[in-house]
Amino acid sequence: MQLNITDTLKKHQLSITDSRKKILSFFLQSANALAHADIEHKSGTEFDRVTIYRTLQTFVEKGIIHTIPTADNSILYALCKDECVAGHHHDDHVHFICDTCSTTYCLDHVSVPKVKLPKGFKAAQTDLVVSGTCNNCEQ
Amino acid sequence: MQLNITDTLKKHQLSITDSRKKILSFFLQSANALAHADIEHKSGTEFDRVTIYRTLQTFVEKGIIHTIPTADNSILYALCKDECVAGHHHDDHVHFICDTCSTTYCLDHVSVPKVKLPKGFKAAQTDLVVSGTCNNCEQ
DNA sequence: AATATTTTGCAACATAGTTGCACTGTACTA
């Protein structure tokens, strides 16, 4: 059972607005990562483009969602686990992008392995993105 | 000693033009990855924006350079190793982005570990991007 | 209910990337 939308917003010290409720609900309804364009499309003309941008930024800052890097120059957003706190993300899981259907998955159960870096390099964050064929698109 | 620029272009069945020679030389001169904007800045008004886009696309298709995914929504390009063939990249090394100086490095000697994916998921490509502090910026 | 504070929408702007088409430079052939 999923956490109440209003409670989630309150927990992160955000005031309750229509756009925040709606956009958060999109993430709770979707098992996969969403792009800004997806949200814009889902919400139709209900919210201004700018509002969506600002809402997504706010959610990232508060640790509700996190960004996923992709090779094709688009930003994707997905819900954070509960351990994520404002300004301090713990997204040490692998992301998977399907080349066929373009869906992006958070593989929460696959953790990112530690890599050994050359001398003088210190890692703060590690992003592992795998692309290929997902379980819906395999033949 | 680095391979002759003209020979490299010929080897990849590309006709020799000023823009291709110049842009390839930027990559050979730079130890790090370059963005489109870097190349546009380096070349000044010598080439049209569109020409730079098309040249980079061509180089990627021919396996001369490869793209690097970044979390901040920008495409970076770096020279491929010799094993890269047209349409079939072998970029199984780790990329490192310095949070301080924004330089992107190809860590050729650090290979990407294999990850176990859930049933039905098949990996075609794996990108591992580490961010943190590089050896020039550590104190 | 009144006020202080946030949030939103609009307009304008900035950057990034693409496409069609005419023109120019490169490569090939005789």
Add this chain to the structure above:
DNA sequence: TAGTACAGTGCAACTATGTTGCAAAATATT
């Protein structure tokens, strides 16, 4: 090496993406 076929370039226009300032509206606080 001159002529021709073709690949590559520059220009213009366009789309997509993302940002900023400011006034209006909604939310939170008392």
